[in-house]
Amino acid sequence: MAMPQTVYYSAPEVKIGAASGSAVDLSEFCKSAVVVRQADALESSSMASRDRFYQAGMNTNSVTLLFNQSYASALVYATISPLVGTQCYVECTPVDGTVVSATNPKFSITNGYLESMEVLAANLGELGEVQIVVTGGTYQAATTV
């Protein structure tokens, strides 16, 4: 069976910073990026039906990023550690180096909260990695820059 031609090869562009104007490109260190847009489910079921129904409540968006760690200037540790305990900005675009469009939308979280960061996570014989989770904030999917 032939492979569909619209499959997605994971090579996103990942930027993180205090705000969109200072979002640093860490794509070359990122191993995994997961952006979740979530609307809390509020049950609106009633006795008029035996089916459960839900309506959207608050949004609880999140971004989970996994990086190869680097302590060099302007790279992973230097750019992420100042953001711990603050509201920050994260953007992910499916294909790195490609213009933002309807087929390559830019997903961003503005004012997401970075609660913690593993400043050191070392295992014998392995490259150092760091995973961060940015929660909350305002989700946006843009099709133009």
Added chain:
Amino acid sequence: MNKYRVTQAFADKQVGDLVGGDDLALTDFYYLLHAGVIVPQDDVQPTPKRAKKEPTEKD
């Protein structure tokens, strides 16, 4: 206006670009400077030029 050299790509800026301090929001400026993403242009050391070889008697 002080100029800063970009050492790591951010927003729409690329490595090597020069940005004016006044062109950035204050919080962005301090964050980028603290992280080393921008450095004062004066701090960038130019690549030393190769010393010119002086001719010797052998030459």
